[in-house]
Amino acid sequence: MAERKRQLVSNELTEAALQLLATKGFDAVTIDEIATAAGVSKRTFFRYFASKEDVVVQFLAGMGADIRAELASRPAGERPSVALRYAVGVPLTTCSDHGDRALRVVRLILRTPALHARFLEHQARWRDDLAAELADRLDLDPGTDFYPRLAAGMALNAFDAVLHRWSGGDRPEDPTGLTDRAFAVIAPALDAT
Amino acid sequence: MAERKRQLVSNELTEAALQLLATKGFDAVTIDEIATAAGVSKRTFFRYFASKEDVVVQFLAGMGADIRAELASRPAGERPSVALRYAVGVPLTTCSDHGDRALRVVRLILRTPALHARFLEHQARWRDDLAAELADRLDLDPGTDFYPRLAAGMALNAFDAVLHRWSGGDRPEDPTGLTDRAFAVIAPALDAT
DNA sequence: ACGCTCGTGTCACTCGGTGTCAAGGCGCTA
DNA sequence: TAGCGCCTTGACACCGAGTGACACGAGCGT
Numbered sequence: 001m002a003e004r005k006r007q008l009v010s011n012e013l014t015e016a017a018l019q020l021l022a023t024k025g026f027d028a029v030t031i032d033e034i035a036t037a038a039g040v041s042k043r044t045f046f047r048y049f050a051s052k053e054d055v056v057v058q059f060l061a062g063m064g065a066d067i068r069a070e071l072a073s074r075p076a077g078e079r080p081s082v083a084l085r086y087a088v089g090v091p092l093t094t095c096s097d098h099g100d101r102a103l104r105v106v107r108l109i110l111r112t113p114a115l116h117a118r119f120l121e122h123q124a125r126w127r128d129d130l131a132a133e134l135a136d137r138l139d140l141d142p143g144t145d146f147y148p149r150l151a152a153g154m155a156l157n158a159f160d161a162v163l164h165r166w167s168g169g170d171r172p173e174d175p176t177g178l179t180d181r182a183f184a185v186i187a188p189a190l191d192a193t
Numbered sequence: 194m195a196e197r198k199r200q201l202v203s204n205e206l207t208e209a210a211l212q213l214l215a216t217k218g219f220d221a222v223t224i225d226e227i228a229t230a231a232g233v234s235k236r237t238f239f240r241y242f243a244s245k246e247d248v249v250v251q252f253l254a255g256m257g258a259d260i261r262a263e264l265a266s267r268p269a270g271e272r273p274s275v276a277l278r279y280a281v282g283v284p285l286t287t288c289s290d291h292g293d294r295a296l297r298v299v300r301l302i303l304r305t306p307a308l309h310a311r312f313l314e315h316q317a318r319w320r321d322d323l324a325a326e327l328a329d330r331l332d333l334d335p336g337t338d339f340y341p342r343l344a345a346g347m348a349l350n351a352f353d354a355v356l357h358r359w360s361g362g363d364r365p366e367d368p369t370g371l372t373d374r375a376f377a378v379i380a381p382a383l384d385a386t
Numbered sequence: 387a388c389g390c391t392c393g394t395g396t397c398a399c400t401c402g403g404t405g406t407c408a409a410g411g412c413g414c415t416a
Numbered sequence: 417t418a419g420c421g422c423c424t425t426g427a428c429a430c431c432g433a434g435t436g437a438c439a440c441g442a443g444c445g446t
Contacts, residue, residue, distance in 0.1 A: 189382030
Protein backbone atom coordinates (compact mmCIF):
# COMPACT_ATOMS: atom_id res chain seq x y z
CA MET A 1 0.00 0.00 0.00
CA ALA A 2 2.89 2.30 0.71
CA GLU A 3 4.64 0.52 -2.13
CA ARG A 4 1.81 1.50 -4.44
CA LYS A 5 2.34 5.13 -3.68
CA ARG A 6 6.07 4.90 -4.23
CA GLN A 7 5.49 3.36 -7.63
CA LEU A 8 2.94 6.00 -8.43
CA VAL A 9 5.20 8.90 -7.59
CA SER A 10 8.02 7.28 -9.50
CA ASN A 11 5.85 6.93 -12.58
CA GLU A 12 4.68 10.49 -12.27
CA LEU A 13 8.29 11.63 -12.15
CA THR A 14 9.46 9.59 -15.13
CA GLU A 15 6.43 10.66 -17.10
CA ALA A 16 7.01 14.33 -16.45
CA ALA A 17 10.72 13.95 -17.09
CA LEU A 18 10.34 12.12 -20.39
CA GLN A 19 7.85 14.62 -21.64
CA LEU A 20 9.95 17.63 -20.73
CA LEU A 21 13.28 16.18 -21.80
CA ALA A 22 12.00 15.03 -25.15
CA THR A 23 10.60 18.43 -26.04
CA LYS A 24 13.13 20.83 -24.54
CA GLY A 25 16.32 18.78 -24.62
CA PHE A 26 18.26 17.28 -21.75
CA ASP A 27 20.28 20.30 -20.70
CA ALA A 28 17.47 22.80 -20.97
CA VAL A 29 15.39 21.09 -18.30
CA THR A 30 16.18 21.46 -14.60
CA ILE A 31 15.36 18.99 -11.88
CA ASP A 32 13.16 21.60 -10.27
CA GLU A 33 11.03 21.75 -13.40
CA ILE A 34 10.62 17.99 -13.50
CA ALA A 35 9.84 17.79 -9.81
CA THR A 36 7.27 20.57 -9.78
CA ALA A 37 5.70 19.16 -12.96
CA ALA A 38 5.25 15.93 -11.03
CA GLY A 39 3.99 17.80 -7.99
CA VAL A 40 6.88 17.04 -5.64
CA SER A 41 9.99 18.84 -4.47
CA LYS A 42 13.48 18.61 -5.88
CA ARG A 43 14.60 16.79 -2.76
CA THR A 44 11.99 14.11 -3.30
CA PHE A 45 13.15 13.62 -6.87
CA PHE A 46 16.54 12.60 -5.54
CA ARG A 47 14.93 10.19 -3.14
CA TYR A 48 13.64 8.29 -6.17
CA PHE A 49 16.47 8.75 -8.65
CA ALA A 50 20.16 9.05 -8.03
CA SER A 51 20.75 11.55 -10.82
CA LYS A 52 19.13 13.44 -13.62
CA GLU A 53 20.22 10.75 -16.05
CA ASP A 54 18.78 7.97 -13.94
CA VAL A 55 15.21 9.02 -14.49
CA VAL A 56 15.65 8.14 -18.15
CA VAL A 57 18.09 5.28 -17.92
CA GLN A 58 17.07 3.51 -14.74
CA PHE A 59 14.86 1.03 -16.56
CA LEU A 60 18.05 -0.40 -18.07
CA ALA A 61 19.20 -1.54 -14.66
CA GLY A 62 17.14 -4.71 -14.63
CA MET A 63 17.80 -5.66 -18.22
CA GLY A 64 21.33 -6.90 -17.60
CA ALA A 65 19.92 -9.60 -15.36
CA ASP A 66 17.22 -10.37 -17.92
CA ILE A 67 19.75 -10.91 -20.68
CA ARG A 68 21.89 -13.10 -18.51
CA ALA A 69 18.87 -15.09 -17.37
CA GLU A 70 17.82 -15.70 -20.95
CA LEU A 71 21.30 -16.92 -21.81
CA ALA A 72 21.29 -19.18 -18.77
CA SER A 73 17.98 -20.68 -19.84
CA ARG A 74 19.11 -21.58 -23.35
CA PRO A 75 19.77 -25.28 -23.94
CA ALA A 76 23.28 -26.38 -23.05
CA GLY A 77 24.33 -27.61 -26.45
CA GLU A 78 23.10 -24.59 -28.39
CA ARG A 79 25.68 -22.77 -30.43
CA PRO A 80 26.84 -19.51 -28.79
CA SER A 81 25.74 -17.41 -31.74
CA VAL A 82 22.19 -18.68 -31.35
CA ALA A 83 22.05 -18.51 -27.58
CA LEU A 84 23.48 -15.00 -27.54
CA ARG A 85 21.17 -13.92 -30.31
CA TYR A 86 18.19 -14.83 -28.15
CA ALA A 87 19.71 -13.33 -25.04
CA VAL A 88 20.20 -10.03 -26.77
CA GLY A 89 16.80 -10.37 -28.36
CA VAL A 90 15.13 -9.92 -24.99
CA PRO A 91 15.64 -6.16 -24.59
CA LEU A 92 15.14 -5.69 -28.31
CA THR A 93 11.69 -7.23 -28.39
CA THR A 94 10.87 -5.35 -25.20
CA CYS A 95 11.69 -2.20 -27.13
CA SER A 96 9.73 -2.97 -30.24
CA ASP A 97 6.76 -4.04 -28.13
CA HIS A 98 6.50 -0.70 -26.38
CA GLY A 99 5.80 1.08 -29.62
CA ASP A 100 7.15 4.53 -30.23
CA ARG A 101 7.32 5.26 -26.55
CA ALA A 102 10.48 3.19 -26.44
CA LEU A 103 11.59 4.67 -29.73
CA ARG A 104 11.53 8.19 -28.35
CA VAL A 105 13.43 7.16 -25.26
CA VAL A 106 16.09 5.38 -27.27
CA ARG A 107 16.51 8.33 -29.57
CA LEU A 108 16.80 10.65 -26.61
CA ILE A 109 19.47 8.43 -25.06
CA LEU A 110 21.49 7.98 -28.23
CA ARG A 111 21.63 11.64 -29.10
CA THR A 112 22.23 13.04 -25.63
CA PRO A 113 25.88 12.66 -24.65
CA ALA A 114 25.25 12.47 -20.93
CA LEU A 115 22.60 9.80 -21.36
CA HIS A 116 24.62 7.89 -23.92
CA ALA A 117 27.52 7.73 -21.52
CA ARG A 118 25.32 6.21 -18.84
CA PHE A 119 23.94 3.80 -21.36
CA LEU A 120 27.43 2.65 -22.24
CA GLU A 121 28.24 2.14 -18.59
CA HIS A 122 25.23 -0.11 -18.23
CA GLN A 123 26.26 -2.03 -21.29
CA ALA A 124 29.72 -2.56 -19.86
CA ARG A 125 28.13 -4.16 -16.83
CA TRP A 126 25.92 -6.30 -19.06
CA ARG A 127 28.99 -7.42 -20.93
CA ASP A 128 30.71 -8.52 -17.75
CA ASP A 129 27.58 -10.37 -16.67
CA LEU A 130 27.23 -12.05 -20.02
CA ALA A 131 30.90 -12.94 -20.08
CA ALA A 132 30.64 -14.58 -16.68
CA GLU A 133 27.60 -16.57 -17.72
CA LEU A 134 29.27 -17.59 -20.95
CA ALA A 135 32.41 -18.70 -19.19
CA ASP A 136 30.27 -20.72 -16.87
CA ARG A 137 28.30 -22.24 -19.71
CA LEU A 138 31.34 -23.23 -21.73
CA ASP A 139 33.49 -24.04 -18.75
CA LEU A 140 36.19 -21.55 -19.64
CA ASP A 141 38.41 -19.55 -17.35
CA PRO A 142 37.60 -15.87 -17.90
CA GLY A 143 40.92 -14.97 -16.32
CA THR A 144 42.96 -16.46 -19.13
CA ASP A 145 40.62 -16.95 -22.06
CA PHE A 146 39.59 -13.92 -24.09
CA TYR A 147 36.60 -15.66 -25.64
CA PRO A 148 33.91 -14.97 -23.02
CA ARG A 149 34.49 -11.27 -22.80
CA LEU A 150 34.91 -10.83 -26.52
CA ALA A 151 31.88 -12.93 -27.38
CA ALA A 152 29.76 -10.97 -24.93
CA GLY A 153 31.15 -7.78 -26.36
CA MET A 154 30.34 -8.83 -29.90
CA ALA A 155 26.80 -9.71 -28.98
CA LEU A 156 26.26 -6.34 -27.35
CA ASN A 157 27.92 -4.71 -30.31
CA ALA A 158 25.30 -6.28 -32.50
CA PHE A 159 22.65 -5.12 -30.05
CA ASP A 160 24.01 -1.61 -30.27
CA ALA A 161 24.16 -1.62 -34.02
CA VAL A 162 20.59 -2.86 -34.28
CA LEU A 163 19.37 -0.28 -31.82
CA HIS A 164 21.16 2.44 -33.73
CA ARG A 165 19.74 1.36 -37.06
CA TRP A 166 16.29 0.87 -35.57
CA SER A 167 16.16 4.31 -33.99
CA GLY A 168 18.01 6.03 -36.78
CA GLY A 169 15.77 5.24 -39.70
CA ASP A 170 12.85 7.43 -40.54
CA ARG A 171 10.52 4.73 -39.41
CA PRO A 172 11.51 1.66 -37.45
CA GLU A 173 11.99 -1.58 -39.32
CA ASP A 174 11.47 -4.77 -37.40
CA PRO A 175 14.44 -5.44 -35.09
CA THR A 176 14.20 -9.18 -35.57
CA GLY A 177 15.51 -9.22 -39.10
CA LEU A 178 18.12 -6.62 -38.25
CA THR A 179 19.33 -8.74 -35.36
CA ASP A 180 19.59 -11.83 -37.54
CA ARG A 181 21.66 -9.96 -40.07
CA ALA A 182 23.96 -8.53 -37.43
CA PHE A 183 24.51 -11.91 -35.83
CA ALA A 184 25.23 -13.44 -39.21
CA VAL A 185 28.26 -11.15 -39.34
CA ILE A 186 29.66 -12.06 -35.95
CA ALA A 187 28.64 -15.72 -35.87
CA PRO A 188 31.86 -17.03 -37.48
CA ALA A 189 33.83 -15.79 -34.48
CA LEU A 190 31.19 -16.76 -31.96
CA ASP A 191 31.00 -20.37 -33.14
CA ALA A 192 34.64 -21.00 -34.06
CA THR A 193 35.56 -24.41 -32.71
CA MET B 194 56.09 31.60 -27.83
CA ALA B 195 52.66 32.14 -26.39
CA GLU B 196 51.99 28.57 -27.45
CA ARG B 197 54.90 27.41 -25.32
CA LYS B 198 53.39 28.94 -22.25
CA ARG B 199 50.00 27.43 -22.95
CA GLN B 200 51.58 24.01 -23.21
CA LEU B 201 53.50 24.59 -20.04
CA VAL B 202 50.48 25.57 -17.99
CA SER B 203 48.55 22.65 -19.44
CA ASN B 204 51.27 20.23 -18.41
CA GLU B 205 51.44 21.74 -14.96
CA LEU B 206 47.70 21.23 -14.60
CA THR B 207 47.64 17.63 -15.80
CA GLU B 208 50.62 16.82 -13.63
CA ALA B 209 49.02 18.22 -10.52
CA ALA B 210 45.71 16.60 -11.38
CA LEU B 211 47.13 13.14 -12.01
CA GLN B 212 49.11 13.23 -8.82
CA LEU B 213 46.18 14.32 -6.68
CA LEU B 214 43.57 12.13 -8.33
CA ALA B 215 45.71 9.01 -8.16
CA THR B 216 46.33 9.39 -4.46
CA LYS B 217 43.05 10.76 -3.14
CA GLY B 218 40.57 9.38 -5.63
CA PHE B 219 38.57 11.20 -8.26
CA ASP B 220 35.68 12.45 -6.14
CA ALA B 221 37.78 13.53 -3.20
CA VAL B 222 39.69 16.11 -5.21
CA THR B 223 38.17 19.48 -6.12
CA ILE B 224 39.06 21.59 -9.10
CA ASP B 225 40.21 24.32 -6.75
CA GLU B 226 42.77 21.98 -5.26
CA ILE B 227 44.12 21.02 -8.66
CA ALA B 228 44.23 24.61 -9.84
CA THR B 229 45.96 25.99 -6.77
CA ALA B 230 48.39 23.06 -6.82
CA ALA B 231 49.29 24.14 -10.34
CA GLY B 232 49.47 27.80 -9.31
CA VAL B 233 46.50 29.06 -11.27
CA SER B 234 42.87 29.86 -10.55
CA LYS B 235 39.87 27.63 -10.96
CA ARG B 236 38.70 29.80 -13.84
CA THR B 237 41.94 29.22 -15.69
CA PHE B 238 41.61 25.47 -15.25
CA PHE B 239 38.39 25.59 -17.24
CA ARG B 240 40.08 27.62 -19.95
CA TYR B 241 42.34 24.63 -20.55
CA PHE B 242 39.99 21.72 -19.88
CA ALA B 243 36.30 21.48 -20.47
CA SER B 244 35.63 19.36 -17.41
CA LYS B 245 37.20 17.61 -14.48
CA GLU B 246 37.29 14.38 -16.47
CA ASP B 247 38.98 16.03 -19.42
CA VAL B 248 42.20 16.65 -17.60
CA VAL B 249 42.68 12.90 -17.42
CA VAL B 250 41.03 11.79 -20.62
CA GLN B 251 41.87 14.56 -23.04
CA PHE B 252 44.89 12.78 -24.41
CA LEU B 253 42.48 10.23 -25.89
CA ALA B 254 41.07 12.86 -28.21
CA GLY B 255 43.78 12.58 -30.80
CA MET B 256 44.03 8.80 -30.74
CA GLY B 257 40.89 8.21 -32.73
CA ALA B 258 42.46 9.96 -35.68
CA ASP B 259 45.69 8.03 -35.13
CA ILE B 260 43.94 4.68 -35.25
CA ARG B 261 42.04 5.63 -38.35
CA ALA B 262 45.18 6.94 -40.01
CA GLU B 263 47.01 3.69 -39.29
CA LEU B 264 44.16 1.72 -40.82
CA ALA B 265 44.16 3.97 -43.85
CA SER B 266 47.87 3.42 -44.30
CA ARG B 267 47.67 -0.37 -44.31
CA PRO B 268 48.08 -2.04 -47.71
CA ALA B 269 44.85 -2.35 -49.64
CA GLY B 270 44.78 -6.11 -49.95
CA GLU B 271 45.55 -6.85 -46.31
CA ARG B 272 43.02 -8.93 -44.45
CA PRO B 273 40.81 -6.85 -42.13
CA SER B 274 41.89 -8.81 -39.08
CA VAL B 275 45.50 -7.87 -39.73
CA ALA B 276 44.89 -4.27 -40.68
CA LEU B 277 42.65 -3.69 -37.68
CA ARG B 278 45.10 -5.42 -35.40
CA TYR B 279 47.76 -2.90 -36.37
CA ALA B 280 45.37 0.02 -36.18
CA VAL B 281 44.41 -0.89 -32.65
CA GLY B 282 48.04 -1.62 -31.88
CA VAL B 283 48.88 2.07 -32.17
CA PRO B 284 47.40 3.27 -28.87
CA LEU B 285 48.43 0.03 -27.21
CA THR B 286 52.11 0.43 -27.99
CA THR B 287 51.84 4.09 -27.04
CA CYS B 288 50.63 2.89 -23.67
CA SER B 289 53.26 0.27 -23.08
CA ASP B 290 55.97 2.70 -24.17
CA HIS B 291 55.07 5.25 -21.54
CA GLY B 292 55.91 2.85 -18.74
CA ASP B 293 53.87 2.81 -15.60
CA ARG B 294 52.84 6.41 -16.05
CA ALA B 295 50.32 5.20 -18.61
CA LEU B 296 49.50 2.21 -16.44
CA ARG B 297 48.47 4.41 -13.55
CA VAL B 298 46.32 6.57 -15.79
CA VAL B 299 44.60 3.58 -17.35
CA ARG B 300 43.90 2.06 -13.97
CA LEU B 301 42.48 5.35 -12.75
CA ILE B 302 40.22 5.56 -15.77
CA LEU B 303 38.98 1.99 -15.63
CA ARG B 304 38.12 2.07 -11.96
CA THR B 305 36.55 5.52 -11.81
CA PRO B 306 32.99 5.45 -13.15
CA ALA B 307 32.95 9.04 -14.34
CA LEU B 308 36.22 8.61 -16.21
CA HIS B 309 35.25 5.23 -17.58
CA ALA B 310 32.08 6.73 -19.01
CA ARG B 311 34.08 9.39 -20.83
CA PHE B 312 36.45 6.76 -22.06
CA LEU B 313 33.56 4.79 -23.52
CA GLU B 314 32.25 7.89 -25.24
CA HIS B 315 35.60 8.40 -26.90
CA GLN B 316 35.65 4.79 -27.97
CA ALA B 317 32.23 5.14 -29.53
CA ARG B 318 33.59 7.95 -31.66
CA TRP B 319 36.62 5.87 -32.56
CA ARG B 320 34.32 3.08 -33.62
CA ASP B 321 32.37 5.35 -35.93
CA ASP B 322 35.61 6.65 -37.41
CA LEU B 323 36.98 3.18 -37.90
CA ALA B 324 33.72 1.98 -39.40
CA ALA B 325 33.74 4.81 -41.91
CA GLU B 326 37.32 4.08 -42.89
CA LEU B 327 36.57 0.38 -43.17
CA ALA B 328 33.53 0.97 -45.34
CA ASP B 329 35.66 3.16 -47.53
CA ARG B 330 38.43 0.59 -47.72
CA LEU B 331 36.15 -2.32 -48.59
CA ASP B 332 33.75 -0.26 -50.65
CA LEU B 333 30.75 -1.13 -48.55
CA ASP B 334 27.71 0.98 -47.78
CA PRO B 335 27.68 1.60 -44.02
CA GLY B 336 24.00 2.49 -44.29
CA THR B 337 22.95 -1.03 -45.21
CA ASP B 338 25.85 -3.31 -44.31
CA PHE B 339 26.44 -4.16 -40.68
CA TYR B 340 29.98 -5.31 -41.28
CA PRO B 341 31.90 -2.02 -40.95
CA ARG B 342 30.40 -1.02 -37.66
CA LEU B 343 30.57 -4.50 -36.18
CA ALA B 344 34.12 -5.08 -37.32
CA ALA B 345 35.21 -1.76 -35.85
CA GLY B 346 33.36 -2.63 -32.68
CA MET B 347 35.04 -6.01 -32.45
CA ALA B 348 38.47 -4.50 -32.91
CA LEU B 349 37.84 -1.99 -30.15
CA ASN B 350 36.41 -4.74 -28.03
CA ALA B 351 39.68 -6.54 -28.36
CA PHE B 352 41.48 -3.31 -27.53
CA ASP B 353 39.36 -2.96 -24.43
CA ALA B 354 39.90 -6.50 -23.32
CA VAL B 355 43.65 -6.18 -23.75
CA LEU B 356 43.71 -2.92 -21.87
CA HIS B 357 41.71 -4.46 -19.07
CA ARG B 358 43.94 -7.48 -18.80
CA TRP B 359 47.07 -5.36 -19.09
CA SER B 360 46.04 -2.97 -16.33
CA GLY B 361 44.41 -5.61 -14.21
CA GLY B 362 47.27 -7.97 -13.66
CA ASP B 363 49.67 -7.44 -10.80
CA ARG B 364 52.33 -6.46 -13.24
CA PRO B 365 51.77 -5.71 -16.89
CA GLU B 366 52.45 -8.41 -19.43
CA ASP B 367 53.39 -7.29 -22.92
CA PRO B 368 50.29 -6.06 -24.78
CA THR B 369 51.53 -7.41 -28.09
CA GLY B 370 50.95 -11.04 -27.27
CA LEU B 371 47.66 -10.23 -25.62
CA THR B 372 46.50 -8.38 -28.69
CA ASP B 373 47.41 -11.27 -30.96
CA ARG B 374 45.45 -13.68 -28.82
CA ALA B 375 42.43 -11.41 -28.71
CA PHE B 376 42.44 -10.90 -32.47
CA ALA B 377 42.75 -14.63 -32.99
CA VAL B 378 39.33 -14.90 -31.37
CA ILE B 379 37.60 -12.31 -33.51
CA ALA B 380 39.45 -12.94 -36.77
CA PRO B 381 37.00 -15.56 -38.09
CA ALA B 382 34.27 -12.93 -38.21
CA LEU B 383 36.58 -10.17 -39.42
CA ASP B 384 37.86 -12.16 -42.37
CA ALA B 385 34.72 -14.09 -43.32
CA THR B 386 34.45 -14.12 -47.12
C1' DA C 387 -5.21 10.99 23.01
C1' DC C 388 -0.48 9.43 22.96
C1' DG C 389 3.70 8.04 20.70
C1' DC C 390 5.79 5.86 16.66
C1' DT C 391 7.52 5.71 12.10
C1' DC C 392 7.98 7.08 7.55
C1' DG C 393 7.64 10.13 3.59
C1' DT C 394 8.06 14.80 2.43
C1' DG C 395 9.38 19.86 2.19
C1' DT C 396 12.59 23.48 3.55
C1' DC C 397 16.94 25.23 4.13
C1' DA C 398 21.71 25.53 3.87
C1' DC C 399 25.72 23.97 1.79
C1' DT C 400 29.38 22.00 -1.54
C1' DC C 401 31.07 21.66 -5.96
C1' DG C 402 31.23 21.66 -11.13
C1' DG C 403 30.80 24.83 -14.67
C1' DT C 404 29.92 29.57 -17.07
C1' DG C 405 29.51 34.67 -18.11
C1' DT C 406 31.34 39.11 -17.21
C1' DC C 407 34.55 42.47 -16.36
C1' DA C 408 38.61 44.81 -14.87
C1' DA C 409 43.64 44.49 -14.40
C1' DG C 410 48.14 43.41 -16.19
C1' DG C 411 51.81 41.69 -19.58
C1' DC C 412 53.45 42.18 -24.26
C1' DG C 413 54.17 43.62 -29.00
C1' DC C 414 53.27 47.29 -32.21
C1' DT C 415 53.64 51.92 -33.92
C1' DA C 416 54.48 56.95 -33.75
C1' DT D 417 59.57 56.38 -24.66
C1' DA D 418 54.71 57.04 -24.55
C1' DG D 419 50.63 55.30 -26.10
C1' DC D 420 47.62 51.77 -28.11
C1' DG D 421 45.42 47.07 -28.80
C1' DC D 422 45.54 42.12 -27.84
C1' DC D 423 45.36 38.30 -25.06
C1' DT D 424 45.69 35.87 -20.75
C1' DT D 425 44.40 35.79 -16.14
C1' DG D 426 41.96 36.44 -11.69
C1' DA D 427 37.97 37.96 -9.13
C1' DC D 428 33.27 37.76 -8.61
C1' DA D 429 28.63 36.52 -9.24
C1' DC D 430 25.73 33.17 -10.72
C1' DC D 431 23.28 28.65 -12.05
C1' DG D 432 22.20 23.85 -11.47
C1' DA D 433 23.22 19.11 -9.64
C1' DG D 434 23.47 16.72 -5.58
C1' DT D 435 23.63 16.04 -0.21
C1' DG D 436 22.88 16.51 4.82
C1' DA D 437 20.07 18.04 8.62
C1' DC D 438 15.86 18.89 10.61
C1' DA D 439 11.20 19.82 11.39
C1' DC D 440 6.41 18.83 10.01
C1' DG D 441 2.39 15.98 9.23
C1' DA D 442 -0.06 11.65 7.98
C1' DG D 443 -0.99 7.01 9.19
C1' DC D 444 -1.16 3.54 12.65
C1' DG D 445 -0.99 0.66 16.94
C1' DT D 446 -1.89 1.02 21.91
